[in-house]
Amino acid sequence: MKITAVFIAGVFLALASADILQNPDFELPPSNWRANSTTPFFPLDGNGTLPGWTFEGAVEYATAGPNLELTRDGHAIVLGQDGQINQTFTANGDQMQYLLTFTLARRIQNCTSNASLVVSAPDSSAQFSLTQRYGNEPWEVYGHQLGSWGDGESINLVIQSQVVDTDPNSTCWPVVDALSLITVRSLNQDHGNLLRNGGFEAGPSFLNFSNKGVLLDSEPSLTESALQQWTITGTVKYINAKNYFIPEGNSAIEIVSGTSAGVQTVVQLLTEGSNYNLEFMLGDANDSCPGDFTVGVTAGSSIQNFTIHSNGTGSAQKYLLTFTGAGPSPTPISFQSYTTTQREDGVLCGPVIDGVVLHASSGHRANLHSASLTVLLLIALLN
Structure with missing residues (x-):
C-alpha cells in the first residue's frame, strides 16, 4: 500500500x-x-x-x-x-x-x-x-x-x-x-514536518526595545493571520527567545486570553486509515506565571487534554498524539486553552506552545512493509 x-x-x-x-x-x-x-x-x-x-x-x-x-x-x-x-x-x-x-x-x-x-x-x-x-x-x-x-x-x-x-x-x-x-x-517545506510554520518562526517582527512580546488578536483566516498559516481565537502572545523561555528555535506562542483561546491550522490530503503522529512542546514562558495549564489538542477527530504544572520559571515537555487520517477532507490541528491564569500583578498569562510537528507514523509504515513482505513470501511458497 x-x-x-x-x-x-x-x-x-x-x-x-x-x-x-x-x-x-x-x-x-x-x-x-x-x-x-x-x-x-x-x-x-x-x-x-x-x-x-x-x-x-x-x-x-x-x-x-x-x-x-x-x-x-x-x-x-x-x-x-x-x-x-x-x-x-x-x-x-x-x-x-x-x-x-x-x-x-x-x-x-x-x-x-x-x-x-x-x-x-x-x-x-x-x-x-x-x-x-x-x-x-x-x-x-x-x-x-x-x-x-x-x-x-x-x-x-x-x-x-x-x-x-x-x-x-x-x-x-x-x-x-x-x-x-x-x-x-515562501520557502520549501521542511521534509520532516507536514505542517507549515509548526515552530512558529514566521510571524511579525519583535521590537528591539520591547521585552513584552507581540499580541495577536483573533483572526479566522489562515491567509490573513500575522502568525503565518495559523488562525487565532482569542488573543495569543508571540514571544521570542531574547525575552522569554522558548522550547525550540527563536519564537513560540503563549495563550494569554484564557479559556477557549488558541490557534488552529489545517493539513490537506492525509491518507485515509493511515496513522499520524502529532508532536508538540507544552510549557511556560519564564514570565512568573505559575499554575496548572490545561490545553485541549485536536487532530482530525482525535481530541485529548494535556495538563502541566508551571512554576513560572521556564520549562517545557514534549507530548505526542497519534491519530488516523480521514481521507481527502482537510484535517484540523488545534491547540485550545481550558484555563485562565493571572500573575500576582493581575497580568493575564498562560501556556506556551512550540515545536508542532506532524508526520506519518513510522510504526505504521513498518507494519505495512512487513505485511507486504509476508504476502509476497506466501505467494512464492504457493507457487
Whole structure:
C-alpha cells in the first residue's frame, strides 16, 4: 500500500525591511515643531508637515513625559476626533505578505476606554481595542497582517481613531508609536514536518526595545493571520527567545486570553486509515506565571487534554498524539486553552506552545512493509 503524498506547500521566512516605512517611530518631528517646546501634545495643522506621513482630522505630535509614558521616552502620534495618518509605499519584487508591528497606548491613562484604533490597507482592515490587559505598562505591542502585494503595487496604509460612544470629550484617544513593517516569502517545506510554520518562526517582527512580546488578536483566516498559516481565537502572545523561555528555535506562542483561546491550522490530503503522529512542546514562558495549564489538542477527530504544572520559571515537555487520517477532507490541528491564569500583578498569562510537528507514523509504515513482505513470501511458497 502506497502512502498518498501529503499537500506540499511553503513555509515562510521573515525578512527584515526596516526601510519600507518612512519615519516609522515619529522621531522626525513636524516641520513647524520646535525641540524646546514645552507642550507635550502639539496639534498638527496645515501650517506644518509630518515627514513620511499625511494626516487628517485631530492629530497631535506627542512627547513622552509626566502626562504620557512611551516605550522609549521619545515621540508618538495621538489620533483624536476623526484623526488619521496615511503613508503610501511601493510593494517591490515578488508577491509577499506584509506584516506590521506597532505599539498602542492611550492619551489619558486613567480613563475608561471608549475609542479604538483601526489599521487598514487595500482589501484589509482590523480594529484594536485600547483595553490593556496583557501587560503592566500603559502600552501594548500588536501584530497585524496588512496583505499580500508585489510587482510595484502602490499600497496606502491608513491608521485612524474610531469613537465607540458619542461623547468625544471623555474619549481616551489612541496613541500610536514605533511601527515596524516586514515582508515574508515562501520557502520549501521542511521534509520532516507536514505542517507549515509548526515552530512558529514566521510571524511579525519583535521590537528591539520591547521585552513584552507581540499580541495577536483573533483572526479566522489562515491567509490573513500575522502568525503565518495559523488562525487565532482569542488573543495569543508571540514571544521570542531574547525575552522569554522558548522550547525550540527563536519564537513560540503563549495563550494569554484564557479559556477557549488558541490557534488552529489545517493539513490537506492525509491518507485515509493511515496513522499520524502529532508532536508538540507544552510549557511556560519564564514570565512568573505559575499554575496548572490545561490545553485541549485536536487532530482530525482525535481530541485529548494535556495538563502541566508551571512554576513560572521556564520549562517545557514534549507530548505526542497519534491519530488516523480521514481521507481527502482537510484535517484540523488545534491547540485550545481550558484555563485562565493571572500573575500576582493581575497580568493575564498562560501556556506556551512550540515545536508542532506532524508526520506519518513510522510504526505504521513498518507494519505495512512487513505485511507486504509476508504476502509476497506466501505467494512464492504457493507457487
